[in-house]
Amino acid sequence: MLIKAKKNLLESALTPESVYSERRTILKGLGLGSLLLAGPSQAGFFSKEAPVEVPAAAKRHALQYEKTSPASPLVLTPESKILTHNNFYEFGTGKTDPFKNSQGLELEPWTLSVEGEVAKPGKLDVWELINGAQKKGAQLEERIYRMRCVEAWSMVIPWIGIELGQILKQFEPTSKAKYLAFETLYDPEQMPGQQSRRIGGGIDYPYVEGLRMDEAMHPLTILSVGLYGKTLAPQNGAPIRLVVPWKYGFKGIKSIVKIRLVEKMPPTTWNMLAAKEYGFYANVNPAVDHPRWSQGSERVITEGGLFSAKRQKTLPFNGYADEVAGLYSNMNLKQWY
Amino acid sequence: MSLKKVFALALHIGVHLAALLPLVWLFWAVPAGELGGDPVEELIHFLGLGALRLLLLSLLIAPLVKYLQIAALFKLRRPLGLWAYTWASLHFFAWLALDLVFEWGLIAEEIIKRSYILLGFSLWLILSALALTSLPRLMRAMKGKWQTLHWWIYPAAIMGCIHFWWSLKSGWFEPAVYLLITLVLIALRKKKLLGATAR
Numbered sequence: 001m002l003i004k005a006k007k008n009l010l011e012s013a014l015t016p017e018s019v020y021s022e023r024r025t026i027l028k029g030l031g032l033g034s035l036l037l038a039g040p041s042q043a044g045f046f047s048k049e050a051p052v053e054v055p056a057a058a059k060r061h062a063l064q065y066e067k068t069s070p071a072s073p074l075v076l077t078p079e080s081k082i083l084t085h086n087n088f089y090e091f092g093t094g095k096t097d098p099f100k101n102s103q104g105l106e107l108e109p110w111t112l113s114v115e116g117e118v119a120k121p122g123k124l125d126v127w128e129l130i131n132g133a134q135k136k137g138a139q140l141e142e143r144i145y146r147m148r149c150v151e152a153w154s155m156v157i158p159w160i161g162i163e164l165g166q167i168l169k170q171f172e173p174t175s176k177a178k179y180l181a182f183e184t185l186y187d188p189e190q191m192p193g194q195q196s197r198r199i200g201g202g203i204d205y206p207y208v209e210g211l212r213m214d215e216a217m218h219p220l221t222i223l224s225v226g227l228y229g230k231t232l233a234p235q236n237g238a239p240i241r242l243v244v245p246w247k248y249g250f251k252g253i254k255s256i257v258k259i260r261l262v263e264k265m266p267p268t269t270w271n272m273l274a275a276k277e278y279g280f281y282a283n284v285n286p287a288v289d290h291p292r293w294s295q296g297s298e299r300v301i302t303e304g305g306l307f308s309a310k311r312q313k314t315l316p317f318n319g320y321a322d323e324v325a326g327l328y329s330n331m332n333l334k335q336w337y
Numbered sequence: 338m339s340l341k342k343v344f345a346l347a348l349h350i351g352v353h354l355a356a357l358l359p360l361v362w363l364f365w366a367v368p369a370g371e372l373g374g375d376p377v378e379e380l381i382h383f384l385g386l387g388a389l390r391l392l393l394l395s396l397l398i399a400p401l402v403k404y405l406q407i408a409a410l411f412k413l414r415r416p417l418g419l420w421a422y423t424w425a426s427l428h429f430f431a432w433l434a435l436d437l438v439f440e441w442g443l444i445a446e447e448i449i450k451r452s453y454i455l456l457g458f459s460l461w462l463i464l465s466a467l468a469l470t471s472l473p474r475l476m477r478a479m480k481g482k483w484q485t486l487h488w489w490i491y492p493a494a495i496m497g498c499i500h501f502w503w504s505l506k507s508g509w510f511e512p513a514v515y516l517l518i519t520l521v522l523i524a525l526r527k528k529k530l531l532g533a534t535a536r
């Protein structure tokens with residue numbers, strides 16, 4: 001399916017190189033040069049360059065995939081930032097905790113069981129999917145999507161994955177299948193946040209998420225197995241995670257071990273924790289604020305250093321309204337946030 | 338110099354170093370990626386937590402003087418309070434400059450609408466008043482009123498803990514520990530506080 005490139009998404013985040021060097025010259029002229037500008041990887045506190053090298057990622061390897069989305073006008077978030085700025089409370093609540101604490105996660109073998117209202121329940125060998133996808137005709141594709149966190153920051157990520165709908169079809173959902181209930185790995189020995197409520201932010205694990213059947217079958221919804229051309233790093237939800245680009249990031253459940261098709265709306269982790277703050281649908285909606293911050297705009301995590309932060313307006317359905325607004329045409333989105 | 342004085346001087350230098358060195362460290366840590374690829378949130382947390390710790394340390398001084406009988410320690414309160422204010426202001430600035438990127442309309446809206454931000458902001462205003470009136474000239478001019486104003490440090494500390502609590506998306510453990518410490522520190526000065534407010 002073609003993802004339309006839209007004018008309003010052309011927010012070029014690029015700053016001309018000349019501006020970077022100009023500022024550096026001024027700072028150097030003030031004699032602040034050595035202290036403020038020096039540092040490992042050449043980038044300084046006030047410099048405009050992305051500070052971090054891509055961390056040597058544990059066990060990531062190159063993937064073969066098809067570039068199906070057209071040349072994207074979106075400016076990609078640098079890989080190093082995608083790898084070191086994560087929410088994955090199973091490894092701690094700080095943004096750098098997942099990167100620091102997840103590298104030892106055992107990824108092989110990994111099975112994803114699909115059960116409930118399906119004619120053919122079964123287990124999916126995830127590595128077979130990753131390595132042998134092409135043989136079965138189920139091609140891995142690259143999808144460049146915006147990712148909007150409920151905390152009002154956003155990234156642009158080149159995911160690699162496969163449409164969830166294509167996978168579900170193999171298990172033949174029955175007519176009773178109205179919703180999907182997803183579950184993350186529960187393994188306290190590997191996930192410190194599951195051992196201790198303090199480390200895990202007081203969440204009851206395993207992390208669970210849900211989608212309505214039509215949302216799951218929508219062609220924009222993918223199960224991702226990689227990003228930036230390689231398999232996923234643990235902190236990004238390796239080896240397989242959900243990506244629903246028009247919903248807040250917490251819907252994108254990571255390191256999935258189970259998908260259950262069900263008749264009734266399943267419970268979801270953040271909704272159980274604070275129902276007034278996080279709904280089941282969690283569609284990106286600038287008109288409905290989080291009780292503790294505005295959702296009208298977002299801080300864009302993109303190229304550049306500490307002082308090149310930018311904000312942009314948040315778009316309804318994260319900019320995918322043309323494709324998905326129809327799914328909710330009869331619903332009051334202020335009520336079903 | 339008596340031993341007690343040497344001890345007090347060493348502590349004085351220690352306070353300045355303890356408050357300054359972490360800030361210097363940031364100039365290395367941010368570019369080195371120590372706070373992650375996008376350090377904004379970690380930076381806000383680091384500075385907020387530092388401000389609260391320094392604030393509580395300043396409240397620890399009076400009980401310490403009482404139990405250790407070293408009056409010279411009183412001199413640490415001023416630098417601790419001013420450093421707490423510095424860290425709190427940097428915390429505020431990081432939010433203004435790096436998170437909301439000086440979008441004044443949004444900033445005003447957030448301060449008014451979000452109770453944890455409003456609380457943090459009110460607390461920062463209190464600290465501003467306390468920092469300003471710690472100028473020696475103002476101190477002298479204010480006489481007895483100075484002490485009355487500076488009792489506000491106690492409500493400020495409680496507000497800091499609640500601001501911390503409300504800022505969390507989930508969990509409560511850490512702010513609860515800070516609140517408990519604050520309440521203990523207040524309890525240690527119960528008599529003085531009751532006397533002051535009764536006047």
Ligand code: HEM
Binds near residue numbers: 501
């Ligand atoms: C001037 C107005 C203030 C604003 C706008 C403000 C804003 C914030 C924000 C945005 C957060 C982080 C919330 C998040 O995680 O998303 C935060 C956390 C925090 N703030 Fe403030 N704050 C202010 C004043 C203060 C003051 C004066 C103190 C202490 C003396 C303080 C102490 C803290 C602490 C301890 C945290 C929690 C840090 C952590 O989670 O590790 N804040 N504040």
